[in-house]
Amino acid sequence: xxxxxxxxxxxxxxxxxxxxxxxxxxxxxxxxxxxxxxxxxxxxxxxxxxxxxxxxxxxxxxxxxxxxxxxxxxxxxxxxxxxxxxxxxxxxxxxxxxxxxxxxxxxxxxxxxxxxxxxxxxxxxxxxxxxxxxxxxxxxxxxxxxxxxxxxxxxxxxxxxxxxxxxxxxxxxxxxxxxxxxxxxxxxxxxxxxxxxxxxxxxxxxxxxxxxxxxxxxxxxxxxxxxxxxxxxxxxxxxxxxxxxxxxxxxxxxxxxxxxxxxxxxxxxxxxxxxxxxxxxxxxxxxxxxxxxxxxxxxxxxxxxxxxxxxxxxxxxxxxxxxxxxxxxxxxxxx
Amino acid sequence: xxxxxxxxxxxxxxxxxxxxxxxxxxxxxxxxxxxxxxxxxxxxxxxxxxxxxxxxxxxxxxxxxxxxxxxxxxxxxxxxxxxxxxxxxxxxxxxxxxxxxxxxxxxxxxxxxxxxxxxxxxxxxxxxxxxxxxxxxxxxxxxxxxxxxxxxxxxxxxxxxxxxxxxxxxxxxxxxxxxxxxxxxxxxxxxxxxxxxxxxxxxxxxxxxxxxxxxxxxxxxxxxxxxxxxxxxxxxxxxxxxxxxxxxxxxxxxxxxxxxxxxxxxxxxxxxxxxxxxxxxxxxxxxxxxxxxxxxxxxxxx
Numbered sequence: 001x002x003x004x005x006x007x008x009x010x011x012x013x014x015x016x017x018x019x020x021x022x023x024x025x026x027x028x029x030x031x032x033x034x035x036x037x038x039x040x041x042x043x044x045x046x047x048x049x050x051x052x053x054x055x056x057x058x059x060x061x062x063x064x065x066x067x068x069x070x071x072x073x074x075x076x077x078x079x080x081x082x083x084x085x086x087x088x089x090x091x092x093x094x095x096x097x098x099x100x101x102x103x104x105x106x107x108x109x110x111x112x113x114x115x116x117x118x119x120x121x122x123x124x125x126x127x128x129x130x131x132x133x134x135x136x137x138x139x140x141x142x143x144x145x146x147x148x149x150x151x152x153x154x155x156x157x158x159x160x161x162x163x164x165x166x167x168x169x170x171x172x173x174x175x176x177x178x179x180x181x182x183x184x185x186x187x188x189x190x191x192x193x194x195x196x197x198x199x200x201x202x203x204x205x206x207x208x209x210x211x212x213x214x215x216x217x218x219x220x221x222x223x224x225x226x227x228x229x230x231x232x233x234x235x236x237x238x239x240x241x242x243x244x245x246x247x248x249x250x251x252x253x254x255x256x257x258x259x260x261x262x263x264x265x266x267x268x269x270x271x272x273x274x275x276x277x278x279x280x281x282x283x284x285x286x287x288x289x290x291x292x293x294x295x296x297x298x299x300x301x302x303x304x305x306x307x308x309x310x311x312x313x314x315x316x317x318x319x320x321x322x323x324x325x326x327x328x329x330x331x332x333x334x335x
Numbered sequence: 336x337x338x339x340x341x342x343x344x345x346x347x348x349x350x351x352x353x354x355x356x357x358x359x360x361x362x363x364x365x366x367x368x369x370x371x372x373x374x375x376x377x378x379x380x381x382x383x384x385x386x387x388x389x390x391x392x393x394x395x396x397x398x399x400x401x402x403x404x405x406x407x408x409x410x411x412x413x414x415x416x417x418x419x420x421x422x423x424x425x426x427x428x429x430x431x432x433x434x435x436x437x438x439x440x441x442x443x444x445x446x447x448x449x450x451x452x453x454x455x456x457x458x459x460x461x462x463x464x465x466x467x468x469x470x471x472x473x474x475x476x477x478x479x480x481x482x483x484x485x486x487x488x489x490x491x492x493x494x495x496x497x498x499x500x501x502x503x504x505x506x507x508x509x510x511x512x513x514x515x516x517x518x519x520x521x522x523x524x525x526x527x528x529x530x531x532x533x534x535x536x537x538x539x540x541x542x543x544x545x546x547x548x549x550x551x552x553x554x555x556x557x558x559x560x561x562x563x564x565x566x567x568x569x570x571x572x573x574x575x576x577x578x579x580x581x582x583x584x585x586x587x588x589x590x591x592x593x594x595x596x597x598x599x600x601x602x603x604x605x606x607x608x609x610x611x612x613x614x615x616x617x618x619x620x621x622x623x624x625x626x627x628x629x630x631x632x633x634x635x636x637x
Contacts, residue, residue: 018474026490138367138623142616144566146573147590147608154597154604273481277570291482292574295489307486311478 008319019311023304024068028061078305083297088305091290096309097180098168099286102278103271105202106210111264114214118221118260119253125226133218140215145274149208149281156204163204166283170197201284209278213267220263224256231255261328265321272310358551361628368628371620378614381432389426393584396422415606418589424603427584428610434495434578434585435614439564441499446506447557453507454514455549459522459541469515472508480505484567485576493576495583502567506560513556517549524548551629558622562615569611586611 052058059067071079078088121133157165164170168182175194177185183202186195228234229252237247276288283289287306294302362368381388397417409416415424457468475483487501521527522545530540571577572587581588589607596603 014470015473015477018470019477022474022478023486026486138619139612139616142562142566142619143612144569144573144587144608144615146570147604147611150590150593150597150604150608154601158597269479272479276481276485277573280574291485295485295574295576303486303489307478307482310482314479315477 005323008322012315012319015315016312020069020072020308021065023308024065027300027304028064072305072308078309079301081294081302082299083294083302088301091302092287092306092309094180095285095287095290098182098284099272099275099279099288101181101183102202102205102209102275102284102286103268105206106271106274107213107264107267109206109210110213110217110267114217115221115257115260118218119225119248119256121218121222122225122229130222133222137215137219140211140218143211144277145208145211146277146281148211149205149278152204152208153281164201165204168198168201168285169194170201173197205278205282205284208281209271209274212270212274213264216263216267217260221256221260224259225252228252228256258325258328262321262325265317265324268317268321269314272314358625358628362624365624365627367620368624371617371622371624374613374617375621378432378617379436381429382436385426385429385433389423389429391423391426393427393430394422394582395426409602416600416602418603424606427589428586428606431584431586431589431607431610432614434583435565435568435611438495438499438502438568439561442502442564442568443506443557443560445500445503446560447510447553449503450507450510450512451514451546451553454511455518455541455546457511458515458518459537459545465515468511472511475504475508476512481567481570484571485574488571488576493579495578495585498568498571498577501571502564505567506564509560510553510556513552514549517552518545521545521548555622555626555629558618558625562618562622565611565615565618 049058071077077090078092080087081091084091117133121130124130153165156163169175173191173194175182175185175189175191178188179185182198183195186192186198234247234251237251238244272287275286276292278284279286279288280292287310291303291306293299294306385393407416415428418424418427453468453472457465478486484498484501484505487504488497491497491500518541527540527544530544535544568577569585569587569590572585573590575588575591577583577585577588586607590604593600593603
């Protein structure tokens with residue numbers, strides 16, 4: 001297990017270097033070069049030269065790459081945002097918790113609803129509920145997130161006015177943010193009205209972002225329960241007279257949840273992608289809306305650092321998911 | 336009658352009517368696939384016959400229709416109402432199908448053809464070439480899909496063609512991985528060994544013996560990729576990275592501005608959204624149906 005972990009960690013290095021190279025050359029391939037793209041219409045030769053010097057673009061490419069690696073992995077500030085003049089890393093520290101909070105809320109929604117739905121659908125295999133769940137999950141993966149987000153916003157924020165439509169927290173609420181995870185912050189500060197406000201802001205974006213994972217979790221749970229139900233050990237458990245509920249809980253669900261846990265891990269990339277759209281609709285100040293704005297303001301340090309950071313998170317989460325299989329499922333042993 | 340002849344006859348008797356005809360029979364018995372085919376047919380028909388079906392041009396404006404800052408809803412003259420600039424929404428949806436279909440087909444073709452070549456070469460040659468290609472694919476897969484597409488569009492600049500390329504490139508590693516696995520599985524078959532032992536050349540073995548047998552998962556993935564491509568393209572359009580001429584009736588772009596008019600004109604969001612859902616649902620249903628029809632192991636299960 002430990003050897004496997006070490007080998008996987010070593011394999012991360014070439015992948016991350018590859019991603020950094022890809023992003024590095026991507027920035028260099030920008031039409032007219034990064035200095036011209038940054039300056040836009042104001043690009044006079046003198047200004048361009050000054051910019052090139054300031055950002056080290058006049059040096060040979062390999063030196064630039066080394067400098068870039070240094071700001072990325074040694075200084076770990078990822079450069080300075082053109083729009084805000086703050087280091088990219090300090091902005092990430094502020095915005096990444098928002099996206100994590102949103103993703104976790106979306107996953108709680110998807111798993112909390114998807115597993116029971118899939119389980120009941122499998123138990124009533126072939127029945128009306130089963131068919132409804134299949135149709136529902138197909139529609140779920142076919143609705144674009146941003147469309148669902150707009151509809152939810154229209155119904156619950158505009159029409160019914162039950163929930164707020166934009167942001168993470170109401171402007172009137174004054175609270176310290178020691179962690180930038182607002183839910184945690186509110187609990188730490190024991191500010192219960194702020195907690196309620198933050199949760200209310202989370203509901204709609206989380207449902208929109210969680211819709212596709214919900215559909216997938218429901219489908220996989222249903223298929224897995226159907227599979228497990230016909231296993232010999234389940235028949236044995238029933239034959240020896242265990243209460244049906246105990247059989248379901250201890251023998252069916254526990255084994256059926258293995259493939260489900262795999263799928264949950266695989267949703268990370270989807271959540272990070274979906275966050276861009278969801279955050280845009282709800283003006284939610286996370287990584288997604290930040291990167292979107294960076295495209296329009298041509299904030300290349302932000303795009304470069306932000307995408308690299310998210311790729312890093314994605315790869316690490318995938319590794320953790322792979323490792324967690326061995327812990328959840330004792331039948332898998334890595335060597 | 337010799338033993339060889341007897342065996343030959345037995346094999347002939349047992350031979351199934353062919354993978355494809357059997358799959359076809361299973362497919363047309365699947366109600367989901369039929370519904371999906373109907374949706375896709377409507378979508379393709381709307382795209383092809385848009386100029387005939389649409390009562391107005393996609394860019395025809397009639398600002399006289401705008402009352403009190405926004406737009407009247409469905410009426411007998413404008414079945415799905417008019418948008419902020421007095422353009423007929425129904426006509427724009429029909430013309431929008433052209434863009435979605437075109438973008439979907441082109442981007443999936445890019446992903447499929449490049450992925451097909453890379454994946455089958457990697458799987459068939461193995462060794463260093465395999466490692467090199469697949470590590471590059473790993474790097475591409477390390478960036479979440481839509482973010483990768485956004486990065487590419489940021490590099491190429493917004494626009495219709497750029498979006499097609501971006502969504503296509505994102506699809507490359509998915510197809511490459513699929514093909515590689517498929518080719519690896521087929522490579523060990525007896526018919527490949529047989530072909531090699533009678534001296535068939537390597538490219539011929541790959542293209543006429545291995546690839547045709549490795550195609551069925553690719554067809555399934557291709558159909559499902561059409562669905563994802565339509566969603567991704569609409570997403571990029573929604574983010575404002577799609578066609579830069581705001582008059583272009585692209586479905587995702589049509590959803591961009593309506594955010595501010597939800598209160599007064601919700602149908603402006605609902606109509607293009609539903610158009611996307613229906614076409615995506617169609618491809619998903621056909622893809623699922625194809626998967627069941629082509630995979631004998633899944634037969635009889637939902």
